[in-house]
Amino acid sequence: MTEERTKPEFDAPEGPAPTELEIRDIIVGDGAEAQPGATVTIHYAGVEYETGEEFDSSWNRGEAAQFPLGMLIKGWQVGIPGMKTGGRRQLTIPPELAYGPAGAGHFLSGKTLIFIIDLIDAA
Template identity: 65%
Template sequence: MTNLERPEVPFPEGPAPTELVIEDIVVGDGAEAVASSTVDVHYLGVDYETGEEFDSSWSRGESINFPLAQLVEGWKQGIPGMKVGGRRKLIVPPRLAYGVAPGHPLAKKTLVFVIDLLGVK
């Protein structure tokens, strides 16, 4: 999977979706992620409305490992079924991201993630 480069996220058109959108950009052929997996990912996150990047493992120069069970609901629903070697785009509405209550800088925001699945445990 090292052949993939930092993704570019095209500016979305139209209103933000109210349901989780899952789009495979590259379908992997390795081990499949399940809800109980710990995943090794490279990812890029942008705000749907502004296109502004808010987080990226690419910017830090290294992938990151996460237990899926500890992530936002949009990742919990959007990553299982993905296979190592794949790249997937998730458009996550606020209720499946950081909620709609004030307190988190990303609250009330629809988020776009491009995720490269490098490994699963």
């Protein structure tokens, strides 16, 4: 990324939570495109759709995160490929593509999640 980005702010969603993955590019990058199965270096923040409460953010830790896409929730595996380095993308992910239905054992099970992701690198 050429400029230093700051932690994103989330707009309050309107209406019921979507039942399918929603992908919205906030900033289209101009670098290499993330491929399925790539290892990505990202900054991200995530909030619950219903409450707007933040549950995780690499920004709060002060450093980007690096993950192989295959190790992440399905919504990221589907929603990050095609994104270009330097871009910022919002993913709204229903429970089936996140942590499963309510009672599935994760504290975010049954929740629709919104992530804003900055793609720093993809290999």
